[in-house]
Amino acid sequence: MSRKTLTRRQFVAATAMSSTALIAAPYVRGAYAAGKLSIGFWDHWVPGANDASTALVKEWGEKEKVEVSIDYITSNNKKIELTAAAEAQAKSGHDILQMPSWWPHAYSENLEPLNDVMEPLIKQNGEVNGTVKYLAQSGGKWLAVPATPGSQIKGPCSRIDLMKKHAGIDVQEMYPAGGPPKDDNWTLETFLKAAEACQKAGFPFGIGLGETTDSVDTAGAIFQSFGAELVNAKGDVTVKTDAVRQALEFYKKLIAVLPADAPSWDDASNNKWLISGRGAMIMNPPSAWAVAKRDAPQVAEQCWTHGFPSGPKGRFAPFLPYFWGVWSFGKNKEAAKSLLVHLSSPAAIEKFVVASGGYDLPAYANMTKLKTWAEEGPPKGTLFHYPDPYHRQTLSIAASPAPPKIAQQIYFQATLTKMALRFAQGEKMETALAWAEDECEGFMRT
């Protein structure tokens, strides 16, 4: 076999020719010229709802020539929170990660500012509610974009028949489909009387007193209706106030008419309570109603989702938003921002709402009167008031307005429900308050 040797002169000539060819060659735009984008979305519990996200992302990817990959991550057993914690620690992971309510603040140092995305979106879709600002803004910086999938109001879902029969309240008349609510008399006092009447009739309200979000969210809205804050916006502990005392007195009366095992309820318990036909009301997004449609249609036909009762300081409803965050260590941040704009367009929002059967709530003021909520049933119009179309409620989250990193701990340690339960189970008011104060002081760690 002959062996051809390459002279130095030949090597130099070949290198020069190759370099010239590379530089002079025309720029060829490949199928995925704008790179790759990796996304972690919340795995929607509504069958088929993920398809809407996939279709929207695919449509954008093809237009922008970006190769996209999506992981749907379940929220069961805090899988999303674990993913966020792992990616923030490793400084590596998805470019966009959907995260629950408190996480934008928890990882604020690792998130890309999104003011250039949010400001045009607000102009386009209307103002966002205060809870979204509270949870996703820090020092004028937008940490994340509110995601329509998964965001929800946990207002009352009442049994029309049982409320009429035992409490004398016609919830359909109070919250008519297609019209503004006539809710002037729908106060915490009326609510408590109805709870007592329904409990007496054997159909107690299904409100949890456990440590999971449904229980905490209801407690949060009730405490806020009294103006009760455990820690104020400045970060001062304000447990021992008259407002907190009033809220505790109210809760004690309410707990007396709730199911005996409410302290152990998780987020599925209230759904089961309604579907089993044993309760006249629960505080939940329409997921319980949607499951009842399939498993207990006779119960679903009697369900009506409506607004929260008002207290001395206003009408507050628990709002639990999801967010899309872009990691600052992401590899394709510009593409990520472009996709978030696409997913927040009015057309995309409408697709999310339709695909989830009305469960998903946009955070923008102009997007609360979509036809899905007016048309869903049976009974027709059952979801009309779910998105608070007439803005009668202050959408809030439990433990606000405390600084989010403190509030997150009050929220997940369920300090509100625990304090109410301690007092209701016989602990002295001042002892319960002292316990809560001590807990809150412990949450001040930085």
Place this chain on the structure above:
Amino acid sequence: MPPGMSRQGALALRPHDKGVDRSPASSFIFRQKAHSMADVVVQQGRLVRNARPRKASGLRNMLGRKSTVAFFLTLPLILLIALLVLYPAFFSLYLATLNKAMTKFVGLGNFTFLFKRETFWMVVKQSCIFAVTAVVFKALIGFIVAHFVHNIPGKKQRKWRGMLLVPWVIPPAMSTLAWLWLFDPSYSAFNYTLSFFGVGPIPWLGETFWARFSVILVNVWYGAPFFLIMYLAALKSVPDQLYEAAAIDGANWWQKIWYITLPMMRNIIAITTLFSLIVTFANFDIVRILTSGGPLDTTHLFATWAFQVGIQSSDIPLGACVSLFMVPILAVAAIFILRDVSKRGNEA
């Protein structure tokens, strides 16, 4: 049977097999034979080794050593443990010394903070109650059922062993979900059954006493088969001759258990208890699924509270700190139990 080994010799190694003369005299003869055969094998090995020409290569010598081979055989496991156990353990030690934002070294600050928390001491107390109660009941039930199973003859015993192991082989996250449905407030099968007797409804997971009872019950249900199988193996290794001798001396069933069974099983009981104590102390899934620590944190264990503090409340250093508190408590238990085991080993 190895070549050259007599039928009698082979039997001597398995004195409990059917068809073997178990009288003390015959048993003695078998042992003698087996012993002499073992000597031959050892001597053969030595002869072969001596006949092998000596090599100068140190590497070959090293590789030829049994300890080196053993090290290489266990290396994959050592690496796996280093990666999945040692690294996370040391990393959690490091995390426990940081502030909440993980930007500053605070030394033992997190530990001193925990000492002042009421909930922390409640979790310490509850973890001890949970682990000790569950292990005692698991050991007791395992011991009693192992005796029952040991007395079932032949093939039937195999079926019972298989059936009784079922709770232990089902992943606990799955079986605990089934228990959750049994305790469910709306659809509790237990309360439904009790209602026929005019009892209940019992708030299984809603009151402190019942919630603690329920999580311990599920843990005992899940863990008792492990004790059963360990004790059964130990029971089978107790020579029948001892019981026969005791029977001749007029011992009753309790004396047989107290003076023969328990002393013969002591090491197995100690090791099993230690192992179970560690696993039960570190339990997460049962409490997480059944109660999430409630009501009023009265069923939280170290692992569940560490998860709540570390992951849910985004205070990873404090969460790491809570989980590390298991180490000294379990270390003390391990020292006491293992010291006792090694002492007996030396006596033997």
